[in-house]
Amino acid sequence: MGELLADHTTLRLGGPAPHWFTHADPATWRDLARAVHRTPGRPFTLGGGSNTLAADSGYNGPVIRMATTGISTRALDHTTVEVTAQAGEDLSSLALWTVSEGLSGIEYLAGIPGTIGAAPVQNTGAYGQQIADALTRVTAYDWRTGRTLRLPPTACAFGYRTSTFKTHPGRFTILSVTLHLTRSPLAAPVTYVHLADHLGTPLATRPPLTEAANAVLTHRAERGLLIPESGPDSRQAGSVFLNPTVTHVQAVSIRTAGGPLYRGSDSQLRASAGWLLEHAGHRPGQQLAPGIRCSSRRTLTLTAVSPTTASAYAAVVGSLAKRAYNAHGVQLRPELFCMDLWP
Ligand SMILES: Cc1cc2nc3c(=O)[nH]c(=O)nc-3n(C[C@H](O)[C@H](O)[C@H](O)COP(=O)(O)OP(=O)(O)OC[C@H]3O[C@@H](n4cnc5c(N)ncnc54)[C@H](O)[C@@H]3O)c2cc1C
Incomplete structure (x- = not known):
């Protein structure tokens, strides 16, 4: 059964996707992948659709909507906790959950729409923190070889809003993301001057985790960096351009x-x-x-x-x-x- 891409992107634009697959249960990935392999066209993996402009004519190849949920944790030592999240988990909710668990590493990503599975694609980041800083492994399916790979950060070619997943569109579907977070009541040092002003602390200080995440949410709301539920700004996909390098x-x-x-x-x-x-x-x-x-x-x-x-x-x-x-x-x-x- 097909779906309308406009119903799955935050811009609410985009035509039909006749070959639609929803991946909701990690245990069924093999079956879903087999069905996708039988479908002509390059697979397009969709998360929350908050960074995607879908064409009016739609997409004729297979579209895989990542809807898997589940978070598991493993203490590695007194201070480091390994957190593995299924790709369909909401990134902002995950960031706020880590804060509530007293874990530092992705607190400044609170409020960013979309899924954790998409975060490694453009190395999603804000306020001086990016997912690559905490990421220790990506589990991804390689459509070219038909194998599931466990990729360390060195294999992901992370850069400013880029990665190997972005430069090889359609090759990988990220199934889960594993982070190493630090048990601490304090957030990572503030490196973003406007946030430091907002918190009333000098740059490089470490505010309490909850204070940092709340400041981020307030600051994002004030600057129009959250999607309002209704009103003229409710159909959007965040920044349309990257900050460019300059000579x-x-x-x-x-x-x-x-x-x-x-x-x-x-x-x-x-x-x-x-x-x-x-x-x-x-x-x-x-x-x-x-x-x-x-x-x-x-x-x-x-x-x-x-x-x-x-x-x-x-x-x-x-x-x-x-x-x-x-x-x-x-x-x-x-x-x-x-x-x-x-x-
Ligand atoms: C109000 C607003 C604020 C934002 N603020 C920020 C910000 O501060 N920093 C920032 O970096 N971005 C920001 N964004 C952009 C966007 O939210 C993030 O890039 C987010 O990580 C995209 O997640 P998504 O699940 O919605 O991705 P989608 O739009 O669904 O997908 C984006 C790309 O990732 C691919 N993809 C998605 N899931 C997977 C997967 N599981 N495996 C492989 N490929 C996949 C898609 O094919 C597509 O190429 C903002 C967007 C909005 C609307």
């Missing part, structure tokens, strides 16, 4: 214009994609095309506000990138994963 010359020009620059976890100098858009003439709440506008809090988030199409959305993303390039000479790259809309 020395571009950095000087951006800094002269008052733009923020920072060094990412990969030590590369990056500019803020949101700032680049705003200094190319865009602003929160701006209508960009019929049914598509910047979210009321963030220029970098585009919302679908009335009946619109994925191709119109993709066209707006393309024209924003062009405007930013013309204004700053910096090429913006989409953060969204697009089924058939761009490579």
